[in-house]
Amino acid sequence: MSGAPGPGFRPTHVVPPRGMPAWEAPDPARPTVPLDPLLPVQLLGRRGDWAHIGCANGWAAWVDGRGLVAVPEDPPVADGPPGAADPRPLLARAAEALAAYRSAVDELAAGSLAGEDFADRTRGLRIGIVVDGEAVWLYDPEESRWMYGDGRRLTTYATDRAVTGDTGPGHAPTRLVTPDGEP
Structure with a gap:
């Protein structure tokens, strides 16, 4: 689809x-694959209630824009709270899941593997990684949340669970996404 985001995906x-x-065009008769929960997307344009969105991999589609959840304009700053998560364990889990899928x-x-066996072997694997220079967004499937990192630390970016602990100064507000899609 045209209009997909380039290397500057935010x-x-x-x-x-x-x-x-999701739909190929702003037309309910042209459905495409559904979008995964909490997938980060970039709003490319609007046509009434329709929203044209782009994904980190360059794929673009149309969705009902009223259901999208806005995230903070700026990610958490690099000088976030001490004790924020080290990105390496989550990167290692993502690499393991990707290796298993590959x-x-x-x-x-x-x-040497039948389709049904493939489905069984890959069931439950979830990986989400967006890298843009020093910025990274990693999906943490164990906690159902997206984390933002600067190479040194990770902080929660978007989640569907209650956020616990002190986010400290310098952290953009975490978007708690409730089951009905409202913040």
Whole structure:
């Protein structure tokens, strides 16, 4: 689809916690694959209630813009609170999940794994990574949240759970996304 974001992808919204349908065009008769819950997207344009969104991988679609959840304009600042999460464990878990998926894809392509077995092997794998220079957004599937990092620390960026602990000075407000999609 045209209008996809380039290398400067900056999420402006997240998909609501239940996910949402998407369309190839602002036309209900042209559905495409649904969007995953809490997926970061960039608003590219609007046409009435329709929103044209782009994803980090360059894919673009149309959605009901009323369901998108806006995220803070600026991510948490680099000098966030001490004790914020070290990004390396989450990066390692993402690398393990990606390696498991790639292994299953290789076996499927080689014919040594049937489609149903592929589905079983990949069921439950969830990875989300957006890298833009020193900025990174990582999906933490164990906590159902997106984390923002600057290479040194991670802080919660968007979640569908209550945020605990002191976010401290220098942290942009975390968007708590309720089940009905309202902040």
